Amino acid sequence: MPVQDRQIEERLAEAGVRYTAGRRHVVSALERVDGPLSAAELHLEMGGAVPVSSVYRTLAVLEEAGVVEPHHGARGITRYEMAEWLAGHHHHLVCIECGAVEDIELPAPLEVELERLVGQVSSWASFSAGGHSLEVDGRCARCR
Amino acid sequence: MPVQDRQIEERLAEAGVRYTAGRRHVVSALERVDGPLSAAELHLEMGGAVPVSSVYRTLAVLEEAGVVEPHHGARGITRYEMAEWLAGHHHHLVCIECGAVEDIELPAPLEVELERLVGQVSSWASFSAGGHSLEVDGRCARCR
DNA sequence: GCCTATAATGAGAATCATTATCAACAAGCC
DNA sequence: GGCTTGTTGATAATGATTCTCATTATAGGC
Incomplete structure (x- = not known):
């Protein structure tokens, strides 16, 4: 609905992948919270709607397409946030x-x-x- | 021998731990290379002289004492380098x-x-x- | 609408860095 | 020498992440 979503859909299309319901879930959770979230945190934030396994895969796809950016932290935990061109x-x-x-x-x-x-x-x-x-x-x- | 080593020994003493042979090995490997090294890379750099398990423990001790600093990277890998007060x-x-x-x-x-x-x-x-x-x-x- | 090819998903097993455990060992001290 | 305590090495356990594979959804062509 928001402008951003259009841009994201386009970006994913360019990357040759679909903007599915699961992926929308993850994106909107990332947009809702400010500051990066880990796969586990996202899983919680979405109330378990998307299984952890899929969250990881989705994040990899989104990163590959340049929609999100990873941030490597302590204890081997990687958190993601919306890419610079979307979040500023x-x-x-x-x-x-x-x-x-x-x-x-x-x-x-x-x-x-x-x-x-x-x-x-x-x-x-x-x-x-x-x-x-x-x-x-x-x-x-x-x-x- | 170098001045640094004295300072490190002191720092470790303050932390209540010894500056043992294994720990010296790790420190000198870190000083030898510039740019941070992971536990596995250190293990290699020392030609396997110190087992991985001990490298991890040593790094934890050195970090605790403020002698080295961690740097969290991709794939959950943590690399260490000499602390700021030693390396600039x-x-x-x-x-x-x-x-x-x-x-x-x-x-x-x-x-x-x-x-x-x-x-x-x-x-x-x-x-x-x-x-x-x-x-x-x-x-x-x-x-x- | 119906098929088909292809992409995406979920559940669980596998991987890999890291951490904890524990028995053997060394150093300092009485 | 014996005691106490810190240290080590080998190995098992943990935890985040990745892989596998059978199942399901999607987009197009008919």
Whole structure:
């Protein structure tokens, strides 16, 4: 229904896959919550509507199509959130205790500097730079 | 022998643990290579001298004592490198393909800006900020 | 509407990094 | 020497993730 959904459907079509009910479920759960969610958390968030096994597969498909982005955290847990072009560019506060992640936006001037830097990095190193993300590590309110 | 080793020994003593041969092995392997290493990679780097099981335990001890820092990557793999106070502050190029990590240093002016920002963040969010790290994602030379 | 080819799903087994367990061992101390 | 406590190595257990495969849904062509 929302504009986003159209864009997602298109993106999936380009990738040659369907935008099925299960996949819509996962996407809308990710849109509902802000901050990345793991497969298990998504499974819960959807009240068990989609089995864990399918959540994993769906996330892989969505990642492949560039609809979601992974974020690797402590204890081998991978959390996903809507890709930058859908959710906007932002950075993360990561709790070193429980792995929870909060989104933050940088003041425009600093963001501009970062952009410029990332551009330079690409030429220094033999490295084709894509995105960038600033992670601030610390302890969240609950773990303090 | 090097100054570093003294500092590490002290740090471990403060934590109430010994700086044993196995632990020295792991530390020197981490110092030898630049960029973070996983338990398995360390095991190899040391030619199997220290069994994997002990590598994991050693890394946990070293992390607890603040001698090394973890870096969580794709496929649930955690890589470790010498802590900031031993290796200097730096940032990472992360290959989204193979998970390899290269270290980079930021130009001083940008680093200063970052420091300032991280300080502010701590007050905005109910979050006690510790370190920060900028991750630039892309494809490394080998995976290109 | 009905078939068929193909994509997608669910349940459970398999994999792989990591963690815990526990018996054997070493270091420091009386 | 014996005691206490920290450390190690081998192996079993755990937990997130991936794979497999039989079943089900979907899109097109008729």
